[in-house]
Amino acid sequence: MEELVESLDYALSYDEEHAPSFCLSGRVHMEKMKNFTEAQHCFEMALIVDKNYVDTYKYYSKLLIWTGQLDRRKN
Numbered sequence: 636m637e638e639l640v641e642s643l644d645y646a647l648s649y650d651e652e653h654a655p656s657f658c659l660s661g662r663v664h665m666e667k668m669k670n671f672t673e674a675q676h677c678f679e680m681a682l683i684v685d686k687n688y689v690d691t692y693k694y695y696s697k698l699l700i701w702t703g704q705l706d707r708r709k710n
Contacts, residue, residue, distance in 0.1 A: 636667060654688035657681035661691075665698050674698055 643660045646653065661677030664670040678695035681688060699705045 636663075639663060640668075652684040654681040654685035654691060657684065658688065658691045658694060661698070662694050665694065665701070671698060671702050675702075 640660070640663060643656055643663065646656045647660070650656070657677045658681045661674045661681065664677060665674035675695075675698060678691055678698060681691040682695070685691075696705075
């Protein structure tokens with residue numbers, strides 16, 4: 636798991652505006668590491684850099700449901 640996170644960090648350091656990398660990082664933090672705070676940050680960064688990357692919405696919504704914050708997302 637550490638190597639995966641390290642690889643994702645490397646990918647993001649290479650391209651700070653790559654929504655798929657942010658989204659995948661969010662998924663790893665959410666599904667495998669149960670670090671919901673970091674997952675939320677990753678999903679929000681993915682939306683900032685590319686609001687049209689649809690996978691982010693799917694997993695970010697799942698995170699908000701898991702953490703009881705579904706009303707947080709207004710648009």
